[in-house]
Amino acid sequence: xxxTEPYLLLPCRFGHLAGNRVLVVSEAGEFVILRPxxxxxxxxxxxxxxxxxxxxxxARHLLTDTRVTPVVNLLATKYRTKKAFLKNFTGLxxxxxxxxxxxxxxxxxxxxxSADDTxxxxxxxxxxxxxxxxxATPSPVVKIEFQGGEALLNLKVVKTxxxxxxxxxxxxxxxxxxxxxxxLTLMDxxxxxxxxxxxxxxxTSLDGPRDLHDRHRVMRSGGGSYDLFxxxxxxxRRVLGHDQVSPLATLSRESLxxxxxxxxxxxxxxxxxxxxxxxxxYGYATTAAHRESFQYPMAVFLEAYKQAVRYIINLNLxxxxxxxxxxxxxLSRILTPFSTGFVDLQSPTGAGLAGVVYDYNGNVYxxxxxxxxxxxxxxxxxxxxxxxxxxxxxxxxxxMQELVGASCxxxxxxxxxxxxxxxxxxxxxxxxxxQGNLAGHRPTSDxxxxxxxxxxxxxxxxxxxxxDVQDVFWAWITNRSVAQIREGCR
Amino acid sequence: xxxxxxxxxxxxxxxxxxxxxxxxAVLAAAYALSGLCSxxxxxxxxxxxxTVILKPLAGPETPDLDEIEHRFLTEILDQQFRxxxxxxxxxxxxxxxxxxxxxxSNLKQEVKKAVGRD
Numbered sequence: 001x002x003x004t005e006p007y008l009l010l011p012c013r014f015g016h017l018a019g020n021r022v023l024v025v026s027e028a029g030e031f032v033i034l035r036p037x038x039x040x041x042x043x044x045x046x047x048x049x050x051x052x053x054x055x056x057x058x059a060r061h062l063l064t065d066t067r068v069t070p071v072v073n074l075l076a077t078k079y080r081t082k083k084a085f086l087k088n089f090t091g092l093x094x095x096x097x098x099x100x101x102x103x104x105x106x107x108x109x110x111x112x113x114s115a116d117d118t119x120x121x122x123x124x125x126x127x128x129x130x131x132x133x134x135x136a137t138p139s140p141v142v143k144i145e146f147q148g149g150e151a152l153l154n155l156k157v158v159k160t161x162x163x164x165x166x167x168x169x170x171x172x173x174x175x176x177x178x179x180x181x182x183x184l185t186l187m188d189x190x191x192x193x194x195x196x197x198x199x200x201x202x203x204t205s206l207d208g209p210r211d212l213h214d215r216h217r218v219m220r221s222g223g224g225s226y227d228l229f230x231x232x233x234x235x236x237r238r239v240l241g242h243d244q245v246s247p248l249a250t251l252s253r254e255s256l257x258x259x260x261x262x263x264x265x266x267x268x269x270x271x272x273x274x275x276x277x278x279x280x281x282y283g284y285a286t287t288a289a290h291r292e293s294f295q296y297p298m299a300v301f302l303e304a305y306k307q308a309v310r311y312i313i314n315l316n317l318x319x320x321x322x323x324x325x326x327x328x329x330x331l332s333r334i335l336t337p338f339s340t341g342f343v344d345l346q347s348p349t350g351a352g353l354a355g356v357v358y359d360y361n362g363n364v365y366x367x368x369x370x371x372x373x374x375x376x377x378x379x380x381x382x383x384x385x386x387x388x389x390x391x392x393x394x395x396x397x398x399x400m401q402e403l404v405g406a407s408c409x410x411x412x413x414x415x416x417x418x419x420x421x422x423x424x425x426x427x428x429x430x431x432x433x434x435q436g437n438l439a440g441h442r443p444t445s446d447x448x449x450x451x452x453x454x455x456x457x458x459x460x461x462x463x464x465x466x467x468d469v470q471d472v473f474w475a476w477i478t479n480r481s482v483a484q485i486r487e488g489c490r
Numbered sequence: 491x492x493x494x495x496x497x498x499x500x501x502x503x504x505x506x507x508x509x510x511x512x513x514x515a516v517l518a519a520a521y522a523l524s525g526l527c528s529x530x531x532x533x534x535x536x537x538x539x540x541t542v543i544l545k546p547l548a549g550p551e552t553p554d555l556d557e558i559e560h561r562f563l564t565e566i567l568d569q570q571f572r573x574x575x576x577x578x579x580x581x582x583x584x585x586x587x588x589x590x591x592x593x594x595s596n597l598k599q600e601v602k603k604a605v606g607r608d
Contacts, residue, residue, distance in 0.1 A: 008605060009575070011583035015568075027586050043575065069601045069608045072582060076589035083590070413521055417572045443525030 005045045007054075007065040010075070014039065015419040017456055021463065028078035029333065029422040030060040033463045078337055082422060085341035085354060088139040090395070092343060092355035094368065095130055095161060096147050097122045098154035099360055103183050103225055106216040106290045107250055107279055111375045112149050115220055120149065122360040127157045129386040130358045131164040135172055136391035145203070146180040147357075147368075152191060162198050179203050183217070184245075185225050187232040192239035202236055204229070206247035206269070208262035212255050216293065233269070248275055252293040256304040260311050267320050272479075274312070275325040276305055278450070280369065280430070298446040302453045309457070316472045321481045328476040330458055333423040335477060343367065345425035345451065349407035352383065352400045362386040364394050366403055369429045381429060403428050406438035414442030420455045493566075495559055501545035502527075502559055505534055511570055516540055519566035526552055526561075581605070 011027040022039040025031045034042065034053075041047050042063070047054040049065055057063045061078075064071045099120035101112035113120045122130075134142060144165060146158050162178060169176050178200040195202065206229065207213045214224025236245050247266070249255070255262055259276070266274045278301040279294045312324050332340045343350035352366030362385045365371040370381030383389075383397045394400075407426035409415035415426070430447055431440030442448045461469050475482045494505045506516060520529040520542055527544040534541045544562060546552045553561075576583075581604035585597070594600055602608045 009579055011579040011586065012575070014572075014575075016564075027583055043571075067608060068582075068605055069598045072585055072589060072601055073597060075586045076593075079586055080590040413518075417518065417569070441524070443522060 006049055007045065007047070007058075007063045008068060009043065009063055010061055010071065012062050013417060013419040013421060017460065017463075019460075023419045023456075023459060024062060025419045025422060026061050026075070027422075028061065028075050028337070029082055030062070030078075031334065031419075031459070032057060032060055032062065033459065081337050082333075082339055084339035085346060085350075086348075088141060090137050090353060090356050091139040091141045091341070092143050092145065093130075093134045093137075094145045094147055094355060094357045095122070095127075096149070096358065096360050096371070097127070097151050097157045097161075098149040100153045101149040101183075102153070102185060102220055103150065104218055104220045106218070107252070107294055111372070115150070115153060120360055121154045122157050122362075124157060124160050126360075126362040126387055127160045128164055129362060131161055131168065133358070133364070133386050133391050133394065135165060135168040135174070139174070141175040143177045143179065146178070148181070149360075150183055150186060151180050152182050152186045155191065155194075159194070162200070166198075177201075183225060183229070184232040184236065185219070185228040187236055189235070189239065192236055196240055202240065202245040204233070204245060204247045205250065206265070206271075207249050207252070208255055208258065209265045212252075212258060212262060215254060216250075216252055216290070230269075242270065243272065246273065247271060249277070251276060251278060251301070251304075252290075253296045253300075254293060256296065256300060259304050259308040263308060263312060263315070263322070267315060267322055272321060273323040273325045273328075276308055277326065298449045302450065305454065306457050313469060313472045316475060316482050317468055319481075319483070321475070323476045323479070326454070327458060330423060330455060331473050332477050334455075334458065334462070335473065342425075344427065347407060347409040347421070347425045348404045349426055349428055351403055351407075351427070351429055352395070353404065356383075356395075358386060362388075364389075366400065367429060369427075369433065373429070373433060402438065406431075412439055412442070414448070418452075420452060423455055424451050493563065495563075497555060500555075501543050502555055502562070504542040504544070504562065505539045506542060506566070508534075508538055508540055511540070511566055512573055513540075515566055515569035515573055516542060518569040518572075519562060520544070522565045522569075523558065523562055527558060 012024050014022055014024045017023050017033065020036060022034045022036055023031060024034060024039065038053060042057060058065070061071060061075055099111060099113045100115050100117060102115040104112065134144060144161065151158060158180065165176060178198065179202070180195065180200055181203045184204050205217065207217060210224070210226040213226045213229070217225050219225055233245060249262060263274060278298070309324050309327055312322055315322055329340050329342050332338060341350065341354050343355040346354060351370065355367065357365045357368050357371050359365065359371055363374070364383040364386060365374065365381055366383065373380070374382055381399055383399045384394045406428045409421050409424060409426050412426060415421055415424070418424070427447055428438040431445070432438050435441050435445065471482050471485045475485045478485070496503045516531060520531055523529065523544060527546050530543040532541050544558060546555070546558060585600055585604055588594060589597060598608045
């Protein structure tokens, strides 16, 4: 800093937002939205020391007029906190216990197989080797998620894994938890008693009211699955507890036209969150049969998403607590200093680092998309096999090294100078699938289009300064009602 | 030394001064528009200039030449300014990240080396 300059600029990234605004984000993720003339004054050292803007920028560590070393020390601590998801290594372990399924959903990523063909089940011997690898992770927190097909069709191996993991954990003493992903149609009281006894939570799928849910979530035996779902949801809640069952929605083109109805269904059934996600280009979703339902432009999804978030905000203001889970993750990144691990949006990628997938035959993939590619004939993301390879062989495999190298947004073209970088992430396997290479091409990437648009939308809502919207956002981040947030502010 | 822009055969031809725009800024700006335009970056008519040729790709959402010209000129200014900011703050950025993951015992000296004071 030259002696004539009244303050020192600290590292930041900037970009333009709608409405002639400039977004400025510090290295640790603190942000400010400025008018262009304010941005010029800031970077040309023309801010009056002591002015409100000067003090605001100083508080957010975008400039300093005091000793620099303590500021660098503090920013380093904040940066480390933001990247804390890297510290523990892989915590989410997804085990595909079978490819068999009693449903034949039109958008299935899992290449499900007939419900009675047991060749597609994980064997107990493979399951034990899976557990050995899982429990070798350095992460002190381990979540084992059972997926399918329909995971309940191979409950025997689920039980083997739970038993083995708990046995090994007597020595390892990790924070171990389990979740089973199920369409609920096969759920019954003995199974629920087992799940309750082992403290296993349930993740399920609900696409909306009956007509939307049944449109693409169909039984192999014919007909929709909604009525069975509702019946067994009630049963599951009665045994496990109301909040022990969480659903995910998959949004087809038809759902995008009816998102308020989808959201109302979640409210009607008493769910506390909804994750509005577009369909990914894998598995059956890519087939010609349902292309019109599943291959919609990202711009169509984004418009529907934005309207839906506004709709959910209003529901919260009317007293219905419902979180839009994706917005909540991003808002935590924007508004808090904390790390929010989210496998699908991290830098470096969460694939393999935050989560990993063990296929029914023991093959290991960094994420489900890698497994899908293998099913489609391209096994390049297979990290190895639990029956053959050791933990280090798998997690330091060339696949993992390549993925990490291609997924640091700090170095990716287009991401390297993006002001949204600290809130965003990379998905090299999606890049490979859609664009043909791991690094991807940001100007034509719908992954970039989606996350940029949603982050800018949320920042725009924050910038509008509505106290009501702020209350809802903090309610989502802290998992409390708007009333509780307001009570806490008094 | 403003950029000069000509329109030839449906393309925009920019002559940019190397004294103002660095190679990295030029390439980053061309990259940013590479979803809309094919681009060529080549030596200019004299050593002080670089030529950028942007030709819109056919597509329903491709903006007109005026819009592309505006976007490119804004983009290259932003990219050049980012390089200027990086020159001012880059050493501190590297120190912050280094110190975050592998704390430096001599942070004070490193800060002084980077910005001339601690």
